[in-house]
Amino acid sequence: MSLVKQRDPEQREFHQAVQEVVETVKPVLDRNMEYRQQAVLKRITEPERVIMFRVPWQDDDGQVQVNRGFRVEMNSALGPYKGGLRFHPSVNLGIIKFLAFEQVFKNSLTTLAMGGGKGGSDFDPKGKSDGEVMRFCQSFMAELYRHIGPNTDIPAGDIGVGAREIGYLFGMYKKLKNEFTGVLTGKSLNWGGSLIRPEATGYGNVYFASEMLATRQDTMEGKICLVSGAGNVAQFTTEKILDLGGKVVTLSDSGGYIYDEAGIDQEKLAFVMQLKNIRRGRISEYVEKYRSAVYTSVDPTLDYNPLWTHKADCALPCATQNEINQKDGENLVSGGVRLVSEGANMPCTPDAIDLFLEAEVLYAPGKAANAGGVAVSGLEMAQNSMRLSWPREEVDNRLKQIMKSIHSTCLDAAADYSIGQNYLAGANIAGFTKVVNGMLDQGLV
Structure with a gap:
């Protein structure tokens, strides 16, 4: 924790997220000395890649505005980076890093093959016209498209990013890359979205x-x-x-x-x-x-x-x-x-x-x-890969089973370390162990 705070002293939310995990996984480190030797805590708390860029756009009055864009690709040990985009005035690098760090463990609990990432901008869509939101999204994607792809990094929605924003972002990606792929989730149903994803x-x-x-x-x-x-x-x-x-x-x-x-x-x-x-x-x-x-x-x-x-x-x-x-x-x-x-x-x-x-x-x-959202995003990715659309009942049943599985996984991990019905420790231990073992299997990269 001293090292994390020393490197990024201003990122309070990131410190909080890391502290919560570090405190609960200490018994795992004590039981597996190789984890300490391989410095897994230092590796898992450092993003694999951080992308930060300017986003210039023009408002309805013709005035040029400039926002910051972020994408933190935190960990890809279990699959391509997966995580939402947040458009909100509070967004900064520390908040995106905390969200990406949490996303790594959340995604590992879903049983689906997904790594963790997160992104966004300090742009506020509230009170903006559709045209202003579209122009911002197009400018944002004009840089982001270089770093994402259906087998690399698959963003989704979050606060301030709904079906409207996903549509504008996808349209610009498709134009720039000249391909129609499952690069974003949370899409509208008639062009690749999944039933139950909004819910x-x-x-x-x-x-x-x-x-x-x-x-x-x-x-x-x-x-x-x-x-x-x-x-x-x-x-x-x-x-x-x-x-x-x-x-x-x-x-x-x-x-x-x-x-x-x-x-x-x-x-x-x-x-x-x-x-x-x-x-x-x-x-x-x-x-x-x-x-x-x-x-x-x-x-x-x-x-x-x-x-x-x-x-x-x-x-x-x-x-x-x-x-x-x-x-x-x-x-x-x-x-x-x-x-x-x-x-x-x-x-x-x-x-x-x-x-x-x-x-x-x-x-x-x-x-x-709240892992249900990214779980169904993973199911949307699967449907996109197969060019299929599953019925509502099937997606909902898969969601129920995933949440039931996550619940059991948390309880089992807590029981394995004799810490009772502690879902916080159970979730952290189960997610941490799965990601770290994947990292170690793939060598020092």
Whole structure:
């Protein structure tokens, strides 16, 4: 950790992600002395390749704008680099490195042949016209295309990158390379996309949560759930909770959150999807239509998020990193939450995680619980390679089996090291061991 911090002192999110893994895999290093001799920690925390570039584009007023583009190709021991692109003002190299590092272990848990990578830009698509987004995406791909390919690096979507952005990116790639390949996932259905891909991260999150509940002879039926976010992951997490008989009472965006004690039913969820996906509006508009709900705007003076103060059985953070701090964790435990399943990447701080483990809350780290998205991206890659399109039921069944397998893998790894029902340690140990063994098999490269 000293070396990691010394090399990149400003990359706090990356330090946090590495620290979490390093602490939990120490027993693995102690049991396998070859890992220390081969310096696997130093190798696995250093990206194989980092690409950073400028992205000039022209807005609707004719003014030239310049953003930064990133792609971190972290590890390819198990397959070509795979991971999303994030377009958000907060994006910097440290955040992309943390996401790429997490992606390596997440992908290894899916059982599919995928390495880990991540990319993005500090470009903010919010409030931009379709033309501006298109011009940005084309400029972004004019550099990125040199570094990706269906057998090299296959990007996907993430925050700020949905079907619209994937379409523009793919169109530019196809023009520059003069080939139609499965170089991007998250594509529209009529030109190579997969059924269930938009739903996959949210559905997989709930499938994993259901597997955890089953270990305590419980189900999602009747559970009151707090969900953060209002984008793709939050929407389909909510949809699957409703399918399984649970009740979701919160959703949020960067401006604030809504609390609907009666529950966000299918009709209300359809309104949210139309609001966020088509109109690109704000979650505050929810209370204009459903008067019984309460909207609370973000208060930067608070050291906690009021969303997590409501009494509930389950919490599924689906917004962004470090959205649940220690104070939020205390509020969740005192509010009766007995399960936390991460739909976002690293949404809980280390202090909050320690609190959940101490209180014996069922806690699922994102690298396990939200692996459904990249799992179905892998299935989309397989369909593209075969020039086939599987029916919805088949993809959903494969997703369920993958999430069930990830759950079992985490428990088995934890049991192998006698650390109980610790999904965090189990996920890290299982993912780490698989990747490291692949690296060692391939020599010092």
